Amino acid sequence: MRKCLLLILPFFSLNVASAQNTHDQTLVGVRSWRVPPLPVQDGQIVYSGEVGLEGLAQETLYTRAADWIKYNLKSPDASIRHNKKDGRIEGRGTLTYSQKIVANAAPQVIYFDYDIQTYDGGYRYAISDISGELSGNKLNYSTMYQEELNNIEKAGQWTHKYRYEMLSDMNSFMTLMIQGLRNAMIKD
Numbered sequence: 001m002r003k004c005l006l007l008i009l010p011f012f013s014l015n016v017a018s019a020q021n022t023h024d025q026t027l028v029g030v031r032s033w034r035v036p037p038l039p040v041q042d043g044q045i046v047y048s049g050e051v052g053l054e055g056l057a058q059e060t061l062y063t064r065a066a067d068w069i070k071y072n073l074k075s076p077d078a079s080i081r082h083n084k085k086d087g088r089i090e091g092r093g094t095l096t097y098s099q100k101i102v103a104n105a106a107p108q109v110i111y112f113d114y115d116i117q118t119y120d121g122g123y124r125y126a127i128s129d130i131s132g133e134l135s136g137n138k139l140n141y142s143t144m145y146q147e148e149l150n151n152i153e154k155a156g157q158w159t160h161k162y163r164y165e166m167l168s169d170m171n172s173f174m175t176l177m178i179q180g181l182r183n184a185m186i187k188d
Contacts, residue, residue, distance in 0.1 A: 033160065033161060033164035033165075033168075034164070035145070035148050035163060035164050035167045035168060036167070036168060036171050038145055038167065038171060040142075040145070043142065043146070044128060044129070044142045045128075045130050045141050045142045045145055046126060046127065046128045047125075047126070047127040047128075047174050047175075047178060048124070048125060048126040048127070048128075049124070049125060049178070050122060050123070050124045050125075051122055051123055051124075051125075051182060051185065052121060052122040053121060053122050053123070053185060053186060054121055055121070056120075056121065056122075056185075057120055058087045058118050058119050058120045059084075059087075061087070061118040061119075061122070061123050061185055062084055062087045062089070062118040064184050064185050064187070065089055065116050065118060065123065065181065065184070065185065066080075066082060066089055067184070068180065068181055068184035068185075069089060069091070069093075069114075069116075072177070072180060073091075073093040073094070073114075079091040079092045086117075087117060087118035087119055087123075088115070088116070088117050088118070089114075089115075089116045089118075090113070090114060090115040090116070091113070091114060092111065092112070092113055092114075093111070093112050093113075093114050094109055094110065094111050094112075095109070095110045095112075095173050095177070096108065096109050096110075097169070097173070106134055106135045108132060108133070108134045108169070109132060109133045109134075110130065110131075110132045110170055110173060111129075111130070111131045111132065111133075112127050112128065112129060112130045112131075112174070113127070113128050113129040114126070114127050115128075116181070123185060125178065125181065127174055127177070127178070130142070130170065130174070132166070132170065134166070139158075139166065141166070141167065141170055143157070144157070144158055144163050144166060144167060145163075145167055147163060148160070148163045148164075148167065
């Protein structure tokens with residue numbers, strides 16, 4: 001019986017390896033990069049929302065938002081305008097990171113306007129006028145997204161892969177920023 005098992009085992013392992021090779025060779029299709037759907041208002045990318053936080057006073061939410069902005073949006077280009085009485089904080093923010101795909105290790109800057117309105121029991125936010133700079137070249141994310149929606153590959157300013165990389169990066173950073181603000185607002 002043991003001899004039979006010892007003879008069958010090598011054939012079984014060869015059969016499994018052969019099945020894996022066949023499976024890998026039968027995959028069909030082309031890999032594609034899909035730009036995530038972005039929020040658009042009047043032809044411009046705008047991230048906006050309203051978050052209800054029952055039981056929290058406007059003053060508390062205002063202080064939390066102002067502290068979060070001061071800590072997270074530090075840069076020489078950043079600006080902040082606020083009115084504690086109205087519970088409003090707005091300004092121009094920047095995020096800088098190193099782009100590794102489109103331009104190897106090139107610093108990329110994302111510029112945006114933000115507007116946060118706090119009130120008793122919640123807040124509203126809007127992030128708009130999103131633009132960028134990569135290797136000294138200015139870019140408008142809304143224009144880039146419009147090209148992507150129209151499937152312009154050869155006649156556009158940017159290739160599909162370039163748009164995918166840039167718009168996906170921007171969307172990731174904006175989403176993380178919105179989540180970071182929310183986490184700061186709900187902290188105990």
